[in-house]
Amino acid sequence: MKVVENLKEFLKSGHLPTLLTAFLYFDVCFSVWVVNGAMAPFISQEFKLTAAQKGFMVSVPVFSGALMRFPLGIVAQYIGRKRAAMLEMGVISACLVWGYFFTSSLGAVLAMGIALGVAGASFGVALSLGSGWYPPKYKGLAMGIAGAGNSGTVIAMLAAPPLALAFGWRTVYLLGLIPMVLAMILLQIFAKEPPDREEKRLKDYLKILVDRDAWIFNLVYSVTFGGFIGLASFLPTLFHDHYHIPKQYVGIYVTVGVVAASGLRVVGGWLADHLGGIRVLYLLCAVILLGVGAAATLPNSAIAMALVIALAMGAMGAGNGAVFQLVPLRFKGDTAVAGSLIGEVGALAGGFLPNAMGLGKQYFDTFTPGFLGGATLTVLALAIITYVTRDWTSTWVGAHGKALEPGQRPPEPEFPTGTDLPGVRPVEEVP
Numbered sequence: 511m512k513v514v515e516n517l518k519e520f521l522k523s524g525h526l527p528t529l530l531t532a533f534l535y536f537d538v539c540f541s542v543w544v545v546n547g548a549m550a551p552f553i554s555q556e557f558k559l560t561a562a563q564k565g566f567m568v569s570v571p572v573f574s575g576a577l578m579r580f581p582l583g584i585v586a587q588y589i590g591r592k593r594a595a596m597l598e599m600g601v602i603s604a605c606l607v608w609g610y611f612f613t614s615s616l617g618a619v620l621a622m623g624i625a626l627g628v629a630g631a632s633f634g635v636a637l638s639l640g641s642g643w644y645p646p647k648y649k650g651l652a653m654g655i656a657g658a659g660n661s662g663t664v665i666a667m668l669a670a671p672p673l674a675l676a677f678g679w680r681t682v683y684l685l686g687l688i689p690m691v692l693a694m695i696l697l698q699i700f701a702k703e704p705p706d707r708e709e710k711r712l713k714d715y716l717k718i719l720v721d722r723d724a725w726i727f728n729l730v731y732s733v734t735f736g737g738f739i740g741l742a743s744f745l746p747t748l749f750h751d752h753y754h755i756p757k758q759y760v761g762i763y764v765t766v767g768v769v770a771a772s773g774l775r776v777v778g779g780w781l782a783d784h785l786g787g788i789r790v791l792y793l794l795c796a797v798i799l800l801g802v803g804a805a806a807t808l809p810n811s812a813i814a815m816a817l818v819i820a821l822a823m824g825a826m827g828a829g830n831g832a833v834f835q836l837v838p839l840r841f842k843g844d845t846a847v848a849g850s851l852i853g854e855v856g857a858l859a860g861g862f863l864p865n866a867m868g869l870g871k872q873y874f875d876t877f878t879p880g881f882l883g884g885a886t887l888t889v890l891a892l893a894i895i896t897y898v899t900r901d902w903t904s905t906w907v908g909a910h911g912k913a914l915e916p917g918q919r920p921p922e923p924e925f926p927t928g929t930d931l932p933g934v935r936p937v938e939e940v941p
Contacts, residue, residue: 532640536659547743565868570623575630576857583850634850642704650835654779661772667761732859734829740863771827778831786910
């Protein structure tokens, strides 16, 4: 079968041990990043938090991790992605020990949330490390496999609440050291630094901050990843407060959506390789809009809500894979920096969602405003993708967002684009 042949070719085309250890690194870091969200009902009960305080407490690790992503991506370009990953996991391990001993007040929990942001910064490094050995036509699948490490949310949502009930929520931080140290050992032994890193001056890396395409990816990723991490972080609180699910069981209801998102991230990357990332994003944004719109009605049944959320989060996960099929095609050699910036802005959007949920509940007695904000952002992303499609497919990517074969050039546009205007040259020709 052709699928089997493609899989064999994929396995031979890169360095599988690096890809798998990058996945493990991201998976463990992701579980630590969202652990406060998984334990939110326990923390909220001890400190008697209001709805708005709950949303803010859950959002702190998300904001912190988002802000650290781009700087860590820059560091990884200079010292190498494997070294950056090892450094990061060492810092996280120290933070987990600190969290066990020094989280006796809400202020200390918020400080711990900032520290947990280091784990959230693993994104761009993990994806670039894992996919760096693979050729362009397999970037989507490789990125999808490495990025499926957001399945670490499943570990946090299923394991943290029962462990918190049995041993106390602070002990969960200490237990997180076990998988973290194991991931460090395996990464050190099996991972190899990919050969695709380009040496540039800092100001050259920072040019991406004013690149139009980077900000378009930022917007789309705010819908796909921002929606995912925002929902994953706040849903334990929503299911506990709105549907009155016992604290130790809330993770089960969230896990359905997280599993869908994590598994479909690989599928999204694979589909984007074969059908084109732009085409796949059109479809997935429509599904996200449908799912988020249905969730905004707050179905009466917790099971119905879990299924609606699973639909939306599954499309978000697949959308993450589709976005990162396109990113390394657009930003060759700078994937760690580009991925970190895009991941940073996407995660920042995810930080706003828990706050919108908490404020909506406190002032309007409903979680609906958070969902409506996500729906609005999705419509905007669809409009922007439609606007830039002709330009992208005539400059740096093939039809529908497929990777160009070696030596292949994009087709000539049927209608003039911005670069066809008199006196305007493509970006690549500007000195």
